[in-house]
Amino acid sequence: MLAIFLVTCLVAYAGYRLKSLTLSGAVLTVVTGTVIGYGFGWFGLYLLGVFFSTSSLASKYRAVDKAPVDEIVEKSGPRDYVQVLANGGIGMLTALAMAYTSNEAWLYAYIVSIAAATSDTWGSEFGVLAKRKPRSILTFRPVEPGTSGGVSLYGTVMSIVGAATIVLATYPFMTLDFEVTLALIALGLIGSVVDTLLGATVQRKYRCRVCGKQTEKQMHHGEATEYVKGWHWLGNDAVNFASITVAALICFFVFG
Numbered sequence: 001m002l003a004i005f006l007v008t009c010l011v012a013y014a015g016y017r018l019k020s021l022t023l024s025g026a027v028l029t030v031v032t033g034t035v036i037g038y039g040f041g042w043f044g045l046y047l048l049g050v051f052f053s054t055s056s057l058a059s060k061y062r063a064v065d066k067a068p069v070d071e072i073v074e075k076s077g078p079r080d081y082v083q084v085l086a087n088g089g090i091g092m093l094t095a096l097a098m099a100y101t102s103n104e105a106w107l108y109a110y111i112v113s114i115a116a117a118t119s120d121t122w123g124s125e126f127g128v129l130a131k132r133k134p135r136s137i138l139t140f141r142p143v144e145p146g147t148s149g150g151v152s153l154y155g156t157v158m159s160i161v162g163a164a165t166i167v168l169a170t171y172p173f174m175t176l177d178f179e180v181t182l183a184l185i186a187l188g189l190i191g192s193v194v195d196t197l198l199g200a201t202v203q204r205k206y207r208c209r210v211c212g213k214q215t216e217k218q219m220h221h222g223e224a225t226e227y228v229k230g231w232h233w234l235g236n237d238a239v240n241f242a243s244i245t246v247a248a249l250i251c252f253f254v255f256g
């Protein structure tokens with residue numbers, strides 16, 4: 001356990017220095033990594049590392065081209081502790097459940113939670129770079145890149161690739177047959193579809209009083225934005241958390 005804790009500290013420190021994590025995000029990364037290591041050992045930490053490193057790279061990929069998106073999304077830049085909890089909180093719960101019940105379905109639920117987080121992150125980070133404007137998953141009307149609830153072909157393909165990357169990354173350590181592999185990838189993708197559906201329907205959205213753009217930020221151009229629609233308490237992090245929970249729970253019931 002000490003070794004797992006120390007490695008997690010190193011990774012969190014690197015994430016902080018590389019500006020992928022805020023200080024609070026780095027602290028929560030140590031907590032998340034240690035708990036996941038407690039439940040799933042080095043394998044759990046390894047899978048978390050694949051998510052963490054590929055998603056950080058995806059965020060940095062063509063960052064300059066993604067600058068306009070920062071005006072729309074609730075948070076950009078280094079991840080804070082709420083974002084770490086939104087993506088890794090369910091992983092921690094499955095790790096604790098695994099440690100105390102030894103039901104192997106929790107392991108699959110963990111893999112799906114990480115696959116869903118990766119699928120969603122890759123879908124957004126790459127999707128905003130699609131050549132054509134994304135369309136609302138509900139109305140199919142074009143929306144600004146970065147708008148929650150928008151989908152593009154490129155983003156969807158990258159969501160699938162993201163989920164598949166996590167599931168295939170387990171291959172050196174687990175024996176999964178073809179059907180199980182496909183099921184886990186599909187469950188990861190379901191997580192990001194739920195995320196998009198919640199983003200299109202009940203996630204809170206605002207409009208800037210200065211520039212008139214729709215945004216998820218509560219402040220824009222130095223002024224408080226005006227409420228447009230959605231549940232006031234449901235921001236991007238809560239949507240992330242909810243969609244990962246749904247995917248992991250479905251997985252637990254399928255495999256349990």
Ligand SMILES: [Zn+2]
Nearest residue numbers: 208211220221
């Ligand atoms: Zn504005």
